[in-house]
Amino acid sequence: MALFEPTANEDELRANLDLLQETREIAHIKEYAVKTRVARKYDRRVVYRDFQEGDLVLRKATLGAEKNKLTPKWEGLLRIAEK
Structure with a gap:
């Protein structure tokens, strides 16, 4: 049976928070890349x-x-x- 350790729990929560921030940054970069690609594809069809x-x-x-x-x-x- 594992006992609850507040310091270990706090460390795990901070590590999880750091990973979450990194995941958000990666998602933001991917979102920007997709929006840029879609804009370029749309702009190719525009007749000036x-x-x-x-x-x-x-x-x-x-x-x-x-x-x-x-x-x-x-x-x-x-x-x-x-x-």
């Missing part, structure tokens, strides 16, 4: 557009008083006045 003065464009519609599935999502054609 460079508009010039005088181009006709559509603008995302600002939500008015009423929003439903028939509300237009874009408004325009608008001409770019200045860059």
Whole structure:
């Protein structure tokens, strides 16, 4: 039968706490790596557009008083006045 030793128990709790902190740091590093990888994959599919003065464009519609599935999502054609 093992007896309870407060000093040994305290040492074990501190060691467990140190291991827990190390595990958290490893998880944080892995999370950052995954988020970076996902962001790079997303950014590869983004099409950057460079508009010039005088181009006709559509603008995302600002939500008015009423929003439903028939509300237009874009408004325009608008001409770019200045860059």
